Each structure stands twice: as structure tokens, then as C-alpha cells.
Amino acid sequence: MAGPAWRWRSRTQLAAALRSVRALQLQVPRAEPLQAALYVHWPYCRKRCSYCNFNKYIPRGLDEAAMRSCLTQEAQTLIQLSQVRRISSVFFGGGTPSLASPHTIAAVLETVSRCAHLAADAEITLEANPTSAGASRLAGFQAAGVNRLSIGVQSLDAAELRLLGRDHTAEEALGTLEEAKKLFPGRTSVDLIFGLPDQSVASWARGLEELLQQCDDHVSLYQLTLERGTSLFQQVQQGSLPAPKQEVVAEMYESAREVLRDAGFRQYEVSNFARNGALSTHNLSYWQGSQYIGIGPGAHGRFVPQAHGQSLREARIQTLEPDNWMKEVVAFGHGTRKRTVLSQLELLEEVLVLGLRMDVGLTHQHWLQFAPGMSLWDVFGTSEEVKELEAQGLLVLDTSEESHSLLRRQPVMQSPSSRWR
């Protein structure tokens, strides 16, 4: 295996660091900046994919006008509740939001602009499925205000696409990619899944290289997670499909990183690669611990409901099932099903977990935003676990005076335990 082995493994690092945070019993409140990202969930798909356990429904007699009106209503209610002045980015996810009409997308964006400031150059992303995103439709989305596209290509292999239960061919995916690149140059992303049953490292690398011939400046790679309740999970469980082998999947990951690096991509987050600075600002805001408002059935949010006079951030989940959600929105203006107040400590835990996903890690300034008056060194400097992880070459805690201090994962060359060989 060529090249250094990055180890994107935050769980031990996290557990270690968090124990240290806990020890300090942080109580300092902080003011949230008056802005948030907005996530919009479109819960419908045409067909069920074999690996997907998202909150999605195959619609029967969908009333899009009602859905549209509920989405706009909920956007308005929650933006007002949060009292943010500015929406920094919008992301339409799903489900398959490219099945929604451009009119619906436009209506949501209009509402957002009415309720808060939405900058003309704010990132507006739409997830698109190759079959539901022909050239004319894409143009319609662009006219509605979308300026970034994330295409669910998943694979360029016919057999793999069948296994995943996708309703498009590789050709259709490449066609959609071609159109998208014309409309959204430098702002088209593709999703790929790897670690499928029976997939080999070679076939994976071949597919990736093939895609790199045509793709734009952003790629997201997802290792297949067999989720309970999906048909793929069942098939593997029953033994009709082989479970992907840990070692093989790890090697796929290593080879993908190498291929992407050679093609000029920067791995700016655990599963995201960009070149020419085409990072997704919306997704970055999650990893930076910023506020976000989630609307639509089953959407998650993290924001301070300032209109209620609160100062602590809440974790919110909207009602899952679309019909119920709509009824609630009609009745109450929103369909929030669950609200959990996050303590200062819980917020910091999230900031840490998410921050470590980024290649830049957590900078001192970034950390201080959430833990005023308490430097990274104060919190992690004396942690035995952090020292241990540093010694193992898995983590860097740089607290030198002149540089901005930071905490980040370390690209590891080789396992230190090899000295026991």
C-alpha cells in the first residue's frame, strides 16, 4: 500500500477528550451569532433503494401544493423562532428533492428571503437523482435559485447499481453529470458508495478513475453502512450476500484517497473531497458547529429558539411521517416533534466530534467561540488520553505561542506498535 495511512478515527480521540471536558464542568453561556444554515427535507422517492434507511416515502397521490405550503410555513415559523437575521446556506435533501417541482424550491427560497437575509451568492444545494434531473429540469432548478448540485451517482457499474436498487443506468448518471457541469460549473458534486458485497478493490478504483475523467470539483465517498431494516442488510444477514470485509473496504478507502489526491483533490472532511476550493459551505457549517434549522418531515435542527427567550441551543427533530407532519404544520405552524436542550457541555462535545472530522481540525479561535475563556490547552493540555493519542501519532495538539493553536487528527505514517514485530 503506497502513501501514508490516514486514520479517520475519531471515536477514541473523542472519548478521551470529552472526559477532559467533563472534568472542567463548563458552565459559561455564549451568544449564538444571528445566522443559521437551513436544511429542507423532501421526503419522497420514486423507488426504494436497497441500502437506504432515510426518512423517505413512495408517494401515492402526492399533493405538492400542500407540501409546498407546509414547507414554506414551517420555514417561516422556525426562522422567526430562531430570530436569525441571515440564512447562510440552504440545502435541499431527501428523499429525492429533484422530484419536487422547481416551483416548490423557488417558493421555499422566496419565503427564506422574506424572513431573513439570504445573500445572492449564498450556497443553495439540491440533491439530484440522475433519472429525475434532465437538462430542462436542472435549468428550472437553477432559475428557482439553486446554484449547486449534488448528484447521487453511487456507482458506474451496472451490476452494482442493480444491487443498490438504483433506478438509473451509469450512462444516465454520466449524462446528468454532463448537463449539471454545464449549468453549475465548479459547483457540481457527485456521491459514490463503496464497500459493496463482492466489490473488489480493483473494480472500485477503476470506477472511481472513470468517474474522475468526467466529474467536477467535488466528490463525496461513502462507505456502505448496512442499516437495519434495509433489504441489503437482510440479504447479508441471511447470507445470500457476503458481508464486505473490513480489510478490503479499508484498502478501497486508501486507494480512493490516493487516486483523489493525485487528481488534485483535498480531503477536507472525512467523506468529502474538493479541488479548486469547491468546498460545500453548507456542510462545513455542520462540522464547524454552526446553528442550522431543519424543515420538512424528519428534519433535524440545532438552534437557539431565541423568540422563547432561551439562550441554550436545542436539538430538534420534526415529525417523521409526511401526512402527520403536514397536519401539525397546518395546525401549529411547524411540526417539531422533539426538542432537547443541549447543555454547554453537550454542545462542546458535538463541536469536538464534528471539528475533528475536518482536515483543519479545531482551531483555537473556533474553539473559543464555543468555550469562551478556555483554551484548547486548558481543556486538553493535561489529558492523559490526548497525550497517548499523540504518542500513537493519531492526534496533534499544537499549542505553540506563535501559531494559532489547534487540535486535529494526524495523518499517520505507520502504526507505532509495529515496533513489537
Add this chain to the structure above:
Amino acid sequence: MLSLGPRAAAGWVRLQGVRNAAAWLCPPPWLEKSPADAVVFSRPYSSPQKEKPDMSVYPVENVRNFSIIAHVDHGKSTLADRLLEITGTIAKTDQNKQVLDKLQVERERGITVKAQTASLFYNYEGINYLLNLIDTPGHVDFSYEVSRSLSACQGVILVVDANEGIQAQTVANFYLAFEAQLAIIPVINKIDLKNADPERVEKQMEKLFDISKDECIRISAKQGVNVEKVLQKVIEKVPPPSVNIGDPLKALVFDSTFDHYRGVIANIALFGGEVQKGHKIVSAHTKKIYDVNEVGILTPNEQPTHKLYAGQVGYLIAGMKEVTEAQVGDTLYLHKQPVEPLPGFKSAKPMVFAGMYPVDQSEYNNLKSAIEKLTLNDSSVTIHRDSSLALGAGWRLGFLGLLHMDVFNQRLEQEYNASVILTAPTVPYKAVLSSAKLIKEHGKKEITIINPTEFPDKCSVSEYLEPTVLGTIITPDEYIGKILTLCQARRAVQKEMVYIDEHRVMMKYIFPLNEIVVDFYDALKSLSSGYASFDYEDAGYQAADLVKMDILLNGNPVEELGTVVHIDKAYAVGKAMCERLKDVIPRQLFEIAIQAALGNKVIARETVKAYRKNVLAKCYGGDITRKMKLLKRQAEGKKKMRKIGTVEVPKDAFISILKRQSEK
């Protein structure tokens, strides 16, 4: 019908438990005496308890004290049941199955663990005899109990299965009786079986024990055939105890049990004099004085009597609060009439040690009290508090042997509902020290090593010693080859090999004890399809090339996995240990080297590769809550880990390595 006194009745119900209460519907002969016969009862006290038998009607010459000894399943307990029935001690019903085996574990395993005693009354040729049957445990693990019981006897019934013939335990038991110079009544049991071959067994008896064919009694205890004859032979061949009623009281404590209401119940054999309620007695061992509250005989339940006389066997209750006050082997005598104590029994030496820990530390106190209660009736178990970093607080228990350990564990589970982690058994090693400093420290030259952490370094030791046993194997000859190979692999040295008949061989080997403590018996049984039998006895210590083997995780020794092994076995043991650990240590962020080492020399290694799972899962807005939950759960899980250097080892991993492997 008689009316029992209230106390006696209460005692009966409690002791009887689930056993057949109908037994009393057919009372022993002394209770059925007609008023005319009642004159033979002496009545020192005018009490309403007229059912209290007078033991003075059985002079020494009419007393016989005997045991039954046999290999497992050869029918000892069934014979005892018949003897009890014939003499009217218990009623003749279908339910009399192993009446003397009171413990659940005894009935389940078909073995006798705790010796029981029963007084039988039998009229032979016009004379009333008192026959005391002192039941013995059927396994040499309990040879200590056997020897206790035998010392109160003058004869034994040696039972051999007519189908299986002489087995390893038969040999061991025979020699125990022979060395104690007891009269031996050979009995060939199960002649009703289709495959019974009593002639062959007679030949074996002749060849091995020099017992002539004419002496053997062929019986079927199950069907009752010839059982009466056995009883008559006991009267004819077993001599009465040679004691004198005119001597001062001299009573041997040969067993003791603990009763929550009445304290210690000591089983005694009278070697002189007599004892009754109100006597002041003294323990020769502790010199403590006690008032006798009650004496009686065992039928097999306690039946109070007015007195016990020289030569007789019974029980005594005298306000002793702890079993240690009635030490087995102790002599009791009357206050101000001291006697020369009987030669004490050699005390039981534990041969096998194992750690015992509660599955959950919160169960520690419950387990502690269960162990204490159980050891009240089994003083041969030694207990030392111990603690393991992985398993928490617990004990290191010493047992007489493997079966003893199994039985103890099973009784804990069955009688006290305790669930425990029992670690793999170890044996006590010894070291002869050469370092003056260490000798001074220990105050002696030879030390016993029970815990591997106490193993002294070679440079301060002139010699290591390991315990050995003399093992007896009896097998059909077609398995000889396989058994020779097995014994060789266990470092055994052959001492003897004889054909006991045309097809059966007896082999004797000196085994290092640690080679048989784990799975030898299972291996032997499985390679001989169950036909080979095995028994062993202590054969002292011998010099051995012992080493301490450490298990290292990334260079750090794991204290609880250190073991003492023979140098010839180090590689195999180390390799097996590393392989098992590899399966139970979860992958971690880094590679883990599992090594077995003798000092600085690594002799085996396995590697657990670094964790590489799920390196690239996504995490967007909707995934954060779930991810945080997952991480919290993992952090909780880590609390249950024990850290060796940087390696985290789950408690379960230790348990699965340290636990005694199931033998089923």
C-alpha cells in the same frame, strides 16, 4: 403407634425434607417391642420419651462397624438402601433410591460426597446385632473423607460391578481398606445384568487383590438377591471393635455437620466408656469443655438415645458453635478424666486451587456467605481472599481434587443459587530457595507457590518442585496405544502395567498433577469411548523445570495471565493462550502484539490488526444525534475495559481466558 415427642417430631420433619416420610410407618425394631419386651429397656429417667432406645442392650461383641466401598456406579448406594430395608431401618418402597445420598449433586451425579452413617438392627441366629453402616464418598478426591470414615470401621464391603469389573477406584479403595487392616467382604454386584460376567470379576479379584473366588458373594442389590447373605458375612467376618466399656470415655470425631438451630452435630465413634446427656466433655484438641445436650444414633436421621456405649457409633450435640470446634480427628473425653488422644487424622491438603469470583461484584457478600455456609460442612476446602484486577474481589480456594472442585461449585449453584466465575485450576508448586536473603524473608528454605506472581526467580532457587500423583488406569486393551500416547504427552512415567484378565489392563503412572487437572479425564474418556477408568492418589513432589510465563500486550505484562508451566509445555501453552486472546481482544486504533514470554524471550506471538471499520461513514445534520449517542455508548463500554498499557481489554475477554473451560 408410637407418639413422638414434640422436639423429636419437629426434628424429624426438618431433617426429613422431601424424603419419604412413610419410612416411619414401619418403625425400627426397638420401637415395635411389645410391652413384655419393654423390660429390656432400662429407664434411668422417668420421662414420657419412652421411645428413646436403650443402647446398652447391644454389648460390644454384638456391634459391627463397616463401610461399603466401590467404584462410581457399581451399586454402593443401592446396596445400602437394601441393607436399610432388610433391617427395617427404612420401609421397603420403590422410593428408596440412594437414601444416604442426601445432596442433590450426589443424586444427580450418582456419587457420594458427604459420608453418611446409619445404624441397623439385625437379629441373626437369635442374637440382636447393632450394625453401623458408615457410608463413604465414592471418589478418591475424597479419600480424606474415606479415611476418616474407615478409621471408625473394622471392615468393608468391597462392591464390584459384574459387568464392568474392577475399575480404577476399586483398586484405590481396596488399598485404603487393606492398609487400614480392615476385614474385606468382596461382593460382585449386578449379576442380574445381561452382560454380567462374575467369573471374570472373580479372576480379577484373585489376580489383583489375592481374594479367592469362594470369598466373593454374587449379588443383585437391585433385586435384593443374596443381600441378606452380605449382612450375615458382615457379622461373621468383621470383628467387633476392640474396646472396653469400663475404660473412661474416648470418642473419635469422624465427621461433623452444622445445624442452624442446634449448632455442631459431631459424628463420633466410641473407643471406650460411655456418654450421655449431662456429661461434661473436653476436646483434646482445644481443651474446651462442653455440656452434652443430646446423644443418639443415626437411622440415618438423628434418633436420640439415652446413652452411647464403647464400640458404638452415633452423634453428639454439645453446644459447639462452629465446625472448627469439632475438628475431625479430635478426641473427646470426660472432664477430669483425660485419656491419651487417638492418633489424629492427617489433615486434608488441597491439591487443586482455583480462583472464584462473583459474576457481578455486587454479589460479593452473598457469595461470601454462601461459601462460608458450604464450608461449614466441608472443612477440607481452604479459602484465601484474593483479588484480580480483571475479575475484582474473590477467593482462591483449595480443593482435594477436581471432582471436589466441581461438586463444590455445583453445590454453590444448586443450594445457594450463586453464579460464579471459576478460573482454570492450578496446583501448588514449591521452590527450594538458595538465596539467603529470601530464606530469611520466608523463614524457611522451601516455599509453596500458589499464585504465579509469587514465583521466585531462578537465580535465587536451587530447585523447583511440582506435585505428582500416582494414577491408576484400567482399560480394555484395545485402547492401550492411545492411552500410552496420551500419558506420554502429559509427561507421565509408567510404573506398572498388568493384565487383570485377558482383555483388561491396569496401568500405573506417575503424573505431574498439573497435567491432569484440566482435561485429562475427559481426554481419557473420549479416546476410550468411556471404557477406561482413572483414579489417582498423592505421590509427593518431584523436581521439575518450571518457568514463569508472562503474557504481554504490546510489551506490557498482564498480571492475571501469568502462569507457571513446565519448560517442555511452555511453547504449546503460550501459543494456545495467544490464540485464544487474539479471538477475544477487540481491534483497536493500533496493532496489538500478543506475546507469550519466558523472561525476555518471546516464545509465541499473535497479532490483532488495527481497527479499520467504518472509516468513512457520513455525518451531516441529521446524523449528529445518532452519532453522539453511539459515541456515548462506546465511552460507557470503555469504562468496562481494563487498560494494559494502551491496550483496552474487555472484562469478558479475561473471563473467557481465565474461566475454566467447559468439559462437556
